[in-house]
Amino acid sequence: METIRLLLVDDEDHFRQTIAKRLAKRGLASDQAADGNECLSILEKKAMDVVVLDVKMPGMSGIDVLRHITDKYPKTEVILLTGQATASDGVEGIKAGAFDYLTKPIELEHLFNKIFQAFEKIRRLDAEQKEVQYRKQMEQQMIVTERLASLGTLAAGVAHEINNPLAIIRESAGWMRQLFAKDELKDIPRQKDIAKALDKVEKSVERACRITHQLLGFVGKSESTISEVNLMELTEEAIQLITHEAQKRDIKILRQMEPSMDTIWSDAYQIRQVLLNLLTNAVHAVNSKGTITIAMEDVGDRQAITVSDTGQGIARENLDKIFEPFFSTKSPGQGTGLGLFVSRGILEKLGGTVEVASKIGKGACFSIRLPKHPKGTDEFNERRGEGWVEKIKSRFSEQNGEKS
Amino acid sequence: MIKIPTRVLLVDDEKDFVEMLGLRLAEGGENVTAAHSGRECLQVLEKKEIDVVILDILMPGMDGIATLKEIKRRFPLVEVIMLTGHGTTESAVKGLKLGAFDYLLKPAHFGELTAKLESARKRKDEQAERIRKAEVKLLLRKSGDI
Numbered sequence: 001m002e003t004i005r006l007l008l009v010d011d012e013d014h015f016r017q018t019i020a021k022r023l024a025k026r027g028l029a030s031d032q033a034a035d036g037n038e039c040l041s042i043l044e045k046k047a048m049d050v051v052v053l054d055v056k057m058p059g060m061s062g063i064d065v066l067r068h069i070t071d072k073y074p075k076t077e078v079i080l081l082t083g084q085a086t087a088s089d090g091v092e093g094i095k096a097g098a099f100d101y102l103t104k105p106i107e108l109e110h111l112f113n114k115i116f117q118a119f120e121k122i123r124r125l126d127a128e129q130k131e132v133q134y135r136k137q138m139e140q141q142m143i144v145t146e147r148l149a150s151l152g153t154l155a156a157g158v159a160h161e162i163n164n165p166l167a168i169i170r171e172s173a174g175w176m177r178q179l180f181a182k183d184e185l186k187d188i189p190r191q192k193d194i195a196k197a198l199d200k201v202e203k204s205v206e207r208a209c210r211i212t213h214q215l216l217g218f219v220g221k222s223e224s225t226i227s228e229v230n231l232m233e234l235t236e237e238a239i240q241l242i243t244h245e246a247q248k249r250d251i252k253i254l255r256q257m258e259p260s261m262d263t264i265w266s267d268a269y270q271i272r273q274v275l276l277n278l279l280t281n282a283v284h285a286v287n288s289k290g291t292i293t294i295a296m297e298d299v300g301d302r303q304a305i306t307v308s309d310t311g312q313g314i315a316r317e318n319l320d321k322i323f324e325p326f327f328s329t330k331s332p333g334q335g336t337g338l339g340l341f342v343s344r345g346i347l348e349k350l351g352g353t354v355e356v357a358s359k360i361g362k363g364a365c366f367s368i369r370l371p372k373h374p375k376g377t378d379e380f381n382e383r384r385g386e387g388w389v390e391k392i393k394s395r396f397s398e399q400n401g402e403k404s
Numbered sequence: 405m406i407k408i409p410t411r412v413l414l415v416d417d418e419k420d421f422v423e424m425l426g427l428r429l430a431e432g433g434e435n436v437t438a439a440h441s442g443r444e445c446l447q448v449l450e451k452k453e454i455d456v457v458i459l460d461i462l463m464p465g466m467d468g469i470a471t472l473k474e475i476k477r478r479f480p481l482v483e484v485i486m487l488t489g490h491g492t493t494e495s496a497v498k499g500l501k502l503g504a505f506d507y508l509l510k511p512a513h514f515g516e517l518t519a520k521l522e523s524a525r526k527r528k529d530e531q532a533e534r535i536r537k538a539e540v541k542l543l544l545r546k547s548g549d550i
Contacts, residue, residue: 167421171421171514
């Protein structure tokens with residue numbers, strides 16, 4: 001049985017104590033107050049579920065106390081006790097927000113039941129509130145998902161339209177280059193300036209192409225090749241690709257992997273792209289002198305991989321935005337703002353998830369989960385709280401949570 | 405060594421693109437013809453001997469895939485390199501299954517394009533050579549029978 005926090009308020013000591021004793025016999029402990037003031041000062045220190053309140057008391061009347069309670073502690077339910085002659089007080093009390101009233105002399109059985117009914121109401125309201133909150137949260141998520149989806153479609157359309165003029169620019173610049181290389185044009189003045197300008201044109205086309213291709217790659221890739229993937233090997237490959245860059249910047253790479261990891265069924269190429277994205281981001285975040293930790297763990301029907309770094313971290317207000325297309329804190333030309341957007345798209349297609357936790361100045365931690373089998377995986381089946389992957393995550397999220 | 409020009413047919417509804425790429429390929433010594441739609445492409449193929457078609461996938465009217473099907477049905481020896489504006493490999497895979505030699509993402513690198521053009525041309529030549537040899541054998545056998 002859940003404990004009901006119960007407060008009895010009555011100026012008749014004997015009556016109050018008797019009721020308290022008899023309720024206690026039936027397993028219902030209670031606090032007591034002899035008048036309205038005492039009642040309110042108890043409530044200030046300790047939250048109560050149900051207050052049983054005598055209406056007729058010297059000093060502050062029961063109705064006044066009731067008004068205070070409904071005002072300051074809306075979650076607390078009040079049961080009024082009225083004298084035989086003053087049952088109208090009870091009606092007034094209900095109008096003022098009491099749960100119900102009982103007329104003295106009361107039957108203990110009645111009181112006992114009323115207290116439970118009041119408590120039931122509290123629990124019901126609580127559950128309803130949670131339900132509303134949950135629904136709100138779900139709606140929020142839906143909005144975000146839908147917005148990302150439409151953004152993706154739009155972005156892909158734009159990218160596709162831009163590719164054609166880009167191709168023309170590239171061919172035109174290439175053609176000019178070919179022309180200037182010809183013997184008859186060898187001696188024209190300011191060759192260097194022209195070459196420099198052409199260089200800029202070509203480099204910019206290159207940059208624009210990277211963006212459009214990444215965008216199209218995200219939206220268009222509905223076909224993926226599922227095969228048996230050794231995540232350990234795959235991760236090791238991805239690490240190899242950034243090792244050189246990491247060494248140059250004096251970044252240590254630590255591995256925490258369980259040697260007995262099984263293979264999973266997924267798309268090796270796409271997972272490698274995700275891992276490479278996360279690792280490259282980590283290298284950029286650390287910049288120089290720091291650590292990147294890659295951890296892997298078997299989590300039931302899923303494999304978890306976390307990439308955490310000791311870099312600059314992600315500002316709280318940016319945590320929601322980092323998965324949106326074109327969001328980047330790197331300087332123009334350095335990042336396309338698509339890496340995480342594409343990564344999340346890939347993971348969702350593969351039935352996986354990605355989460356982030358970060359604290360400014362401490363670093364960031366990206367954890368991805370991949371189903372071991374492509375089909376029959378259920379997002380909602382995701383289990384929580386296992387092992388150190390969760391612990392690493394919680395180390396970040398706790399600190400974040402405190403501020404909210 | 406003298407370069408034997410590859411007879412290239414460039415098919416894209418973007419006229420500027422066809423023009424510029426055409427100029428570059430011609431400068432590199434290829435024999436370039438231009439077409440701006442699938443229908444025009446097939447008309448050219450009927451009249452002219454072509455080695456390799458560089459074909460845009462996304463065109464209004466008869467699209468690249470439909471054009472490719474027609475090319476392979478009516479001119480099976482002509483090699484086709486597809487240009488896809490999609491990041492999707494889907495249409496590329498479809499094209500390859502229908503007999504295209506290879507594909508390139510648009511905007512393609514000129515170097516990659518010429519390299520693929522070269523190998524497409526090579527395959528066409530080799531195929532033509534095999535056919536020629538087989539025909540010779542056939543002729544010999546027939547004349548042997550006599």
